[in-house]
Amino acid sequence: MNTQRESSSHLSYDVFLSFRGEDTRKNFTSHLYFRLCQVGVNTYIDDEELRKGDVISNKLDKAIEQSRISIVVFSKNYASSSWCLDELVKILECRARLNQVVLPIFYDVDPSQVRKQTGCFGEALAKQKQRLFGAEIMEKWKAALTEAANLSGWDLRNIADGHESKFIESIIKQVLQEVNQTPLDVAHYPIGLDSSIQHIELLLQSGCEHEVRMVGICGVGGIGKTTLAKAIYNRIFQQFDGSCFLSDVRSKTEEFGLVKLQEKLLNQILKSKEFDVDSVAEGVNLIKARLGSQKVLIVLDDVDHRSQLESLTRERSWFGSGSAIIITTRDEHLLYGLGTSEIYQAKLLNDNEAQQLFSRHAFNSFSPPQEYDELAQDVIQYSGGLPLALVTLGSHFQGRSIEEWGHEFKKLRAIPHCDIQKILKISFDGLDDNTQSVFLDITCAFHGCYEDEVTKTLNACGFYTESAISTLVQRNLLQRDCRYLVMHDPVRDMGREIVRLESPRDSGKRSRLFNPQEVRDVLQGNKGSENVEVLVVERRALKGVKLSIKAFQKMINLRVLKIDDLYISGNFELLSKEIRWLSWKGCPLKYIPSNFPAEKLVVLNMEGSDVQDFGLNLQCCRSLKELNLSDCKRLRSTPNFRGSKSLKILSFENCSSLKEIHPSIGNLESVKE
Structure with a gap:
C-alpha cells in the first residue's frame, strides 16, 4: 500500500486551477474561481508573474503538490503555452504519486482533439516543435494530453446547453463532493496510537498488492477502537478511488435500518446522491455491481451483528482489487471469517501513556503537579489503562481542589462515572x-x-x-x-x-449483595428480601458478630451463599430452599443440623470448620456433587453416604480427629477424588 501519500492535514489548497490565461482568465476561469471561493473551497489560481522563462516556478510546483484537486481548463490555445503543458505533466505526476484528483474541463474544444492532438491542439504542438523543444519533452506533453483527456470531466458543449453559469454549478457540485471528503477528527490528544497504527498498516500491506484486504479491530468498549480506525482512515483514504467511514453501525442500524447504511455507503464512495435502495437484497446487488471495479476503503465502526457485515461487506469479491475493509467490534466472534493475522486486539495504554492522557485532560500537561501526584496515580490506576476512563475522569477532575479530588474519588469507587x-x-x-x-x-x-x-x-x-x-x-x-x-x-x-441501580436506596432489595458495609447493614438490620439471589460475606467482615438465621429468612430465592467464618444460630429451616452453592469455611458450629435445607444443594464447602458431627442426612441431598470437609480437625465421623448418587468430589484431607468412616463410602462409584 502506498505510504508516500500526502496527509490531508498537510495540504494547503483544495483546488489548483490550470488554464491558458489569455483564453479564459477574464471570463470562464474568473467566474469559476469566484464561485469556488464563494462556497468555501480554498482555491489556488496562478499569476503570470510566477511564470519564469520556459519553466514553471518552484512556487507553482509546490502549489500543485499541495492541492487535493487540480482542475485543468482545456481551451483552444492551451497547448500553445509550454507553461500550461509543463503544469499538466506535473499535475499528472501528482495524480500518480499522491493520488491527486484531476478534473478536466473542455471549454469550447473537442475532447478527442486533446486526446489525439489534432485540430488546434495538433497545430499548437507543431509550433512548439518548431521552437526546438526536444523529442523527450514533446512525448511527455502528448502523453499528458492523452491521459488527461481520458479522465472523467466536463465538456461545455454537452452540459447545460452550453450555458456557462449552469456549467459552473455542475462543476461546483462535484468539487464539493470531493473536498467534503475530509479527514476525520481523531482525538484531542491521540496518545498511544502510533504503535497500533503501524501494526495495522503492516496487516493492510501484507499479501498480494491486488488482494482485497480485511482487518478486524476488537476490544472492550472505550478501549479506543474507533479512534484507532479513524487514525488509520486518515492516513490512507486518499490512496483509494473512493472511501467511506460508517460510524456507529450498531446504533444507526437500530435507528435507520441497514438499507440506509447501504445507501450511504454507495453515495459516499461514488460521490453521488442518486441511490435510493428499496431493500437489503437490492442494496447487496448494487454494492456488488457498482463497487466491483472500484478500489475502495470502507470502515464499519462498532459492528454488533452478523447481518451488518452480510449486508455491507460480506464478500471480498464485491470490491475492486487493492480495496481495504476495516471492521471494529466488541464481539470477536463476528470476525471468525478473517484469518488470525487479520485480527488486531486493541491494547490498553501502558502506565506512561495512561499518565500522559489523563494529565493532558486533567492538567493540560504530560504529568500531574507534585501536590496532585498521589491522587492522580490513584485515579489512573483505577482507570486500568482504558482510554475512555482516562479521558472522562481527567476532564471530570480538571480544575478541582485537592479536597474535592478526595471526595470525588471516594464517590467514584462506589458509583462509576455515568459516561463510562x-x-x-x-x-x-x-x-x-x-x-x-x-x-x-x-x-x-x-x-x-x-x-x-x-x-x-x-x-x-x-x-x-x-x-x-x-x-x-x-x-x-x-x-x-x-x-x-x-x-x-x-x-x-x-x-x-x-446491580446497585436495581435499588439505589435499599441494598436489601438488590439481586446480589457483596459490599461488606452493605452486607453488614442488611444482615444486622434484617433488611433482606426475596430479590437477593447471591450473598457474599467477606471473611472477617462480621468477625465476632453473632447472627440469627432470621437475618436470611426473607431471602427465599438465595442460590449462592458465601458466609465464611460467620456465626449463625437458630432454626436452619428458615434458610432458602433454593441454595445451590454454599461456602461456609471456618464454620464455628459443632454440628450441621439435620433440618438444613439441602435438597437443591450442589456444592458444600466447609473447609477448616469446627464441626464435630455432620448431622445432615445426605439422602436428602439428591443434587449434591461436591462435599469439602478438609481441615475439619474436630470431625470425628463421616456422614452416611447411602443415597448419595450424585456425589463426585469428596474431601476429608487433614481431618486429624476422624475415627469413624461409614462403610457406605465404598458405594460411591462416581467419586473422583
Whole structure:
C-alpha cells in the first residue's frame, strides 16, 4: 500500500486551477474561481508573474503538490503555452504519486482533439516543435494530453446547453463532493496510537498488492477502537478511488435500518446522491455491481451483528482489487471469517501513556503537579489503562481542589462515572439473559476466581456457564488469566453498578449483595428480601458478630451463599430452599443440623470448620456433587453416604480427629477424588 501519500492535514489548497490565461482568465476561469471561493473551497489560481522563462516556478510546483484537486481548463490555445503543458505533466505526476484528483474541463474544444492532438491542439504542438523543444519533452506533453483527456470531466458543449453559469454549478457540485471528503477528527490528544497504527498498516500491506484486504479491530468498549480506525482512515483514504467511514453501525442500524447504511455507503464512495435502495437484497446487488471495479476503503465502526457485515461487506469479491475493509467490534466472534493475522486486539495504554492522557485532560500537561501526584496515580490506576476512563475522569477532575479530588474519588469507587457506565453497558445490553446473569454473578461474587469453580457453581444454579463465559471472553468483557477469570476494573464496576441501580436506596432489595458495609447493614438490620439471589460475606467482615438465621429468612430465592467464618444460630429451616452453592469455611458450629435445607444443594464447602458431627442426612441431598470437609480437625465421623448418587468430589484431607468412616463410602462409584 502506498505510504508516500500526502496527509490531508498537510495540504494547503483544495483546488489548483490550470488554464491558458489569455483564453479564459477574464471570463470562464474568473467566474469559476469566484464561485469556488464563494462556497468555501480554498482555491489556488496562478499569476503570470510566477511564470519564469520556459519553466514553471518552484512556487507553482509546490502549489500543485499541495492541492487535493487540480482542475485543468482545456481551451483552444492551451497547448500553445509550454507553461500550461509543463503544469499538466506535473499535475499528472501528482495524480500518480499522491493520488491527486484531476478534473478536466473542455471549454469550447473537442475532447478527442486533446486526446489525439489534432485540430488546434495538433497545430499548437507543431509550433512548439518548431521552437526546438526536444523529442523527450514533446512525448511527455502528448502523453499528458492523452491521459488527461481520458479522465472523467466536463465538456461545455454537452452540459447545460452550453450555458456557462449552469456549467459552473455542475462543476461546483462535484468539487464539493470531493473536498467534503475530509479527514476525520481523531482525538484531542491521540496518545498511544502510533504503535497500533503501524501494526495495522503492516496487516493492510501484507499479501498480494491486488488482494482485497480485511482487518478486524476488537476490544472492550472505550478501549479506543474507533479512534484507532479513524487514525488509520486518515492516513490512507486518499490512496483509494473512493472511501467511506460508517460510524456507529450498531446504533444507526437500530435507528435507520441497514438499507440506509447501504445507501450511504454507495453515495459516499461514488460521490453521488442518486441511490435510493428499496431493500437489503437490492442494496447487496448494487454494492456488488457498482463497487466491483472500484478500489475502495470502507470502515464499519462498532459492528454488533452478523447481518451488518452480510449486508455491507460480506464478500471480498464485491470490491475492486487493492480495496481495504476495516471492521471494529466488541464481539470477536463476528470476525471468525478473517484469518488470525487479520485480527488486531486493541491494547490498553501502558502506565506512561495512561499518565500522559489523563494529565493532558486533567492538567493540560504530560504529568500531574507534585501536590496532585498521589491522587492522580490513584485515579489512573483505577482507570486500568482504558482510554475512555482516562479521558472522562481527567476532564471530570480538571480544575478541582485537592479536597474535592478526595471526595470525588471516594464517590467514584462506589458509583462509576455515568459516561463510562453508558459506553460499557452497551456490551452488557447485547447479551442474552443467561449470559447477563453469569456476568453479574462473576462481577459481584467470583471476580478473580478459578474458572472451574465458577463454572461448577453457576452450572449448579441452572445456567449454561461454559457458553456464557465463552461469549463474555469473545466480547472482551472477561479475560482468562491462567486458570482465573478476571475483568478490567471499569468493566467489573459497570456490572456492580447495574446491580446497585436495581435499588439505589435499599441494598436489601438488590439481586446480589457483596459490599461488606452493605452486607453488614442488611444482615444486622434484617433488611433482606426475596430479590437477593447471591450473598457474599467477606471473611472477617462480621468477625465476632453473632447472627440469627432470621437475618436470611426473607431471602427465599438465595442460590449462592458465601458466609465464611460467620456465626449463625437458630432454626436452619428458615434458610432458602433454593441454595445451590454454599461456602461456609471456618464454620464455628459443632454440628450441621439435620433440618438444613439441602435438597437443591450442589456444592458444600466447609473447609477448616469446627464441626464435630455432620448431622445432615445426605439422602436428602439428591443434587449434591461436591462435599469439602478438609481441615475439619474436630470431625470425628463421616456422614452416611447411602443415597448419595450424585456425589463426585469428596474431601476429608487433614481431618486429624476422624475415627469413624461409614462403610457406605465404598458405594460411591462416581467419586473422583
